[in-house]
Amino acid sequence: MSRLSLPTDLYAEPRLPRVTLWRVIVAIIFGAGCYAAYARFALGFQQSTNLVDAQPWGLWVGLGTLCGVGISAGGFALAAAVYLLGLERYRPVVRAAVLLSFLGYLSVIVGMMYELGLPWRIWHPIVMWNRRSVLFEVSWCVMLYTTVLTFEFSPALVERIPWARPRNLYLRFHHEILVALVLSGAVLSSLHQSFLGGLYLLAQGKLDPLWYSASLPTLFYLSAVPAGLAATIMAVYLCNRSMNTSIQPAMLAELSHVVAPLLYVYALFRGIDLVTHGSAPYLWMWREETGLFWLEIVLFVIAPVLLLSQERIRNNTFHLYVTCSLVVMGFVTNRLNVAITAFERTSGFHYVPKWTEFALTLATVTAAIVAFHYAVKYLEILPKNPTRKNNRLADLRNVPQLVGAN
C-alpha cells in the first residue's frame, strides 16, 4: 500500500510483470514441475519415480509429507502460546506462523495427490474406517487440523470483505470459537505429529537400529516443534528483509530462546533412547548410515545449540536465520533418514529419487512459498512498516528502465 505513495510508480502505470532472477527461477521450477506431473499422471510411477517394492515410500513421503507436516508445527505451537498460555509478546508473529502451517498442510495435501496411487479416492478414509491403522488416525488428524487452520487463518481474508455486517458477524463468531479452535488444533497436532513417527513402528526389523525405536512417536513430536519454530523465524526474517514488514529483531531472538531448550530436550531424549535400545554400538561403526546419522545430529542439535548459546548469534538476525536454517536442514535430514536411509541395509536397495520426484516436490514447496509471499504482501499477516521502502532494492526495482524487460 505504501508503494502507491512512491513517486516512481507514476510512470510505472501499465506494465507487464517484471522479469527478475527469482521470477525466472520460479518459472523454471514450475515448468519442471509441470513436466513431472505429466510424467506421474500420464506415464505412471515407473516413469516418474525410482520407487520399488523394497522402497515403496520415497522422497514424496519423506520430504513432502513428513517434512511438510513437521515444519508446519510452528502454527499450533505459537497459537497455543499466545491464545492459551497468554504469551502476548509472540502475538505479532502468530498470523505468519499460522499462515506457514496452513500453506504447509495444503502442500502436503497437494503432495498426496501425486503420492497416492489412486488419488481420486483420497476421500475414502472419511467413510472407510480402520481404527487399528496409525495412518487412519494421521489422515483424520490432518483433515481436521487443516480445517482448523483454515478457520484460524480465515480472518486475514475475511477482513478484506468490504461489507461491514457479514464481515463483523464472521469476525465476532471467529473470536468466540478461537480458543476452542486453538485448543483442538494443539491436541490434533500433537497426535498426528507423533503418529507420523508411529507409522514406522510397524517397520520393526526393517529400520536401522539408529532410527527404530518404540519412542518414534515422541521423537517425531519433540523434533517437529523446534523445527516448526525455526521455520517460522526464517520466514519472518525473510519477510523483514525483502518486504516492508517490521518485526522487532528482539522478537526473533526471543523465539530462538525457546528453540534451544527444545533441542536440548530432544537431544537428551534421543540419547537416552538410543542407549536404552542398545543402539549405542552403532554410533561409532564405520557405515554410511552412521555418517548420515551424525550429519543429522550435527545439523539439528549440536551446531544450533552451540550457535544459539552465543549472544552475538542470537542478537544478529542474519546469523539467527542461518542457525535456524541449520535446524530445518537437520530436521529434513532426520526425516529422510527415517524414510529412506534406515531401510537401505535391510531392503538391499539403494534408492535415489528420480529428478521428476525432486521436481514435483520442489514445485509444490515453491508454490507454497510464492503463496506466502503474496499473502504477506496483500493481507495483514505481519505488522507493516510504513516508513520503510518496499525493499532494499526498492529504488532500483521501481525504475522500470533499469531492470524491467519491457
Add this chain to the structure above:
Amino acid sequence: MATTRAILIDITKCIGCRSCEQACKQIHGFPPETEQKLSPTALTVVEEREGRFVRRMCMNCQDPACASACLVGALRKTALGPVTYDSSRCIGCRYCIVACPFNVPRYEWTKLVPFVKKCDMCYDRQVQGQLPACVEACPVQASIAGGRDEILEEAQRRVLLDPKYVKHIYGSEEAGGTSLFFISDVPFEKLGFQSLSPQPMPVLTANALGDVPTVVLIGGSFLAGLYWITNRRKQVVWAEARETATRTGKDTERS
C-alpha cells in the same frame, strides 16, 4: 466352513516343477512366463536355495501387519484364514508394503491405475470348498491344505517322527503365527527365512494408538486449565485497572 484353513509346505518334498506357479498364473489370468521373484503377475514363486526349492507367497498371517496398517480396511483377515484384498477400497498409499514383515505385497508400478497384488490363498475357491489352485496342482503333495489345527498337527507329526527335519515349524509362531507352515531339513535362516518374534506386528502400533484417548483427555484438559488460569489473570488485571480508573476518576471529581 467355520474352521480356519492353512497350507503346509514340506520343503523336503518339493521337486521344483513349478506347477504351483503355473496354476496360480492360470487362475489369475497372468502371462505364463516363469518369473524369478514375486511380482504383480507372480503371486507365488519357487526359489532355489541351498539345493532346496523354497516356495514364496503371502503368509496370510493370523494377525496381519498389512491389515492393521491399511487405513481404509482394504486388507482383511477372513474367518476362513486368507487375508483378502478389496481393490475397490484401496487408495494406493502402499503402507501395507512398508508394514509387511515378509516383504510380500507387490505394487503395480507400471500401471496408471495401480493396485496391490498378493496371494489370498484362493479365497474364492476355498469359500466354495475347493483347494487353493497351487495346492491342487502339486504333483508330489509338497503343499497340502486343510484345517489349520489338523495341518499344524500333521507338520508336528512329521517333524517329530523324522529326524531329518529341523525341529521348527516356520509359521507356527512367527509374527504371531501364519496360515502357512514350512518344514525343512535345512535350517530356515539358510533358506532366506527371516527370524521374527512371536509377537503379532499390530501390537507395535496398538500401544501407541491406545494412548490417543489419554493424550486427548489429559492434554486437552491441561491446555484448557492453562487457558483458564491465563484468562483469569487477564480479567483480574483488567478489573484492577478499571477499579483504579474509576477511583482516580472519583478523586478528580471530588477535588
